[in-house]
Amino acid sequence: LLVVYSIGYILHQDICIGCTICKKQCKFNAIQGELKQKHIVDESKCVGCHLCMQKCPKKAIKTI
Numbered sequence: 001l002l003v004v005y006s007i008g009y010i011l012h013q014d015i016c017i018g019c020t021i022c023k024k025q026c027k028f029n030a031i032q033g034e035l036k037q038k039h040i041v042d043e044s045k046c047v048g049c050h051l052c053m054q055k056c057p058k059k060a061i062k063t064i
């Protein structure tokens with residue numbers, strides 16, 4: 001039995017500069033957003049791997 005539990009992620013829209021780094025890191029296609037626009041995390045797709053958080057230059061992604 002594989003249990004995947006979702007951790008709530010928050011992407012601080014005021015801090016995000018739309019660099020797209022997080023979106024490129026995410027293997028699960030859980031981050032949406034275009035270059036220079038605010039990005040969002042789709043929590044229904046996110047598995048909580050933390051890769052996006054580790055790479056964000058603005059530290060805009062946090063767990064809640």
Ligand code: SF4
Nearest residue numbers: 026046047049050052
């Ligand atoms: S924690 Fe992992 S799965 Fe979730 S949005 Fe970030 S890179 Fe994608």
Ligand code: SF4
Nearest residue numbers: 016017019020022056
């Ligand atoms: S890596 Fe950080 S600053 Fe860049 S798009 Fe993602 S949340 Fe925004």
